[in-house]
Amino acid sequence: MKDYDSSIYEKMSVAVDLLVFTIENNRLKCLVVEREEEPFAGMVALPGVFVGIDETLEEATIRGIKEETGLEGIYFEQLYTFGAVKRDPRMRIISVSYMALVPFEKLKFKAGARSTDAFLIDVDELLAEDSDKKGIRNDFAFDHKDILTYARQRLKNKVIYSKVAFHLVPKEFTLPELQKVYEILLGRRLYKANFRKKIGPYIEETDKMTSGEAHRPSRLYRIQD
Structure with a gap:
């Protein structure tokens, strides 16, 4: 390798862009920042950072979400790689996107060092065909709206064959709570009997019931180990 000359190749940069999804007021939301x-500058973007020369992608993801939003302890799953030649006006940058689902009560975020604001945006309203008419903020930087669109479709597909919805319910939950999360992620209503048959193998009853509510108590369940 002593005769290998890396200077004959053009250099490019790698970044990670991060999607943190949650459910607030029965709506699917994604955490975004306003660029400083x-x-x-001043436009909406996904949190993200350049990958350091001595960093793994996963290490950059952990660092990036903390620097951009103050969040820590978030589990991310790699989503997709975006590499359009002119996706960034600065230079050739390839972005590896990562996705996480976090219960709303665990999201204690703030604007980071390179942002003027951090906030949740309604995903389905943003991606609706008439979003412009509703006054939804739509000024996304780079190709980040495309990344969000891809992630939304992946979520709809993934919820069908995986346990991804369980990331958005408490450790112990009622079946109506779980069904509502599935419906939000899928974007459609579900029949109760069919839903409970489908998720039956994934859950188990606890000996606990809900209490302190106006209606009758409901059984609490948990995901099977």
Whole structure:
């Protein structure tokens, strides 16, 4: 390798862009930031950072979400790689996107060092065809709206064959609570009997019931180990 000359190749950069989904008021939300730096200063973006020369992608993800939003202890799953040649006006940058689902009560976020604000945006309202008419903020930097669109479709597909919805319910939950999360992620209503048959193998009853509610108590369940 002593004769290998890496200078004959053009250099490019790698970044990670991070999608943190939650459910607030029965709506699917995604955490975004308002950029302070150019390019696209003042526009909406996904949290993200460049990958350091001595960093793994996973290490950059952990660092990035903390620097951009103050969040820690978030489990991310790799989503997709976006590599359009002109996706960033600064230079050739390839972005590896990562996705996480976090219960709303665990999201204690703030604007980071390179942002003027951090906030949740309604995903389905944003991606609706008439979002412009509703006054939904739509000024996304880079190709981040495309990344969000891809992630939304992946969520709909993933909830069908995986336990991803369980990330958005408490450790112990009622069946109506779990069904509502499934419906939000899928974007459609579900029949109770069919839903309970489908998720039956994944859950088990506890000996606990809900209490302190106006209606009758409901059985609490948990995910099977």
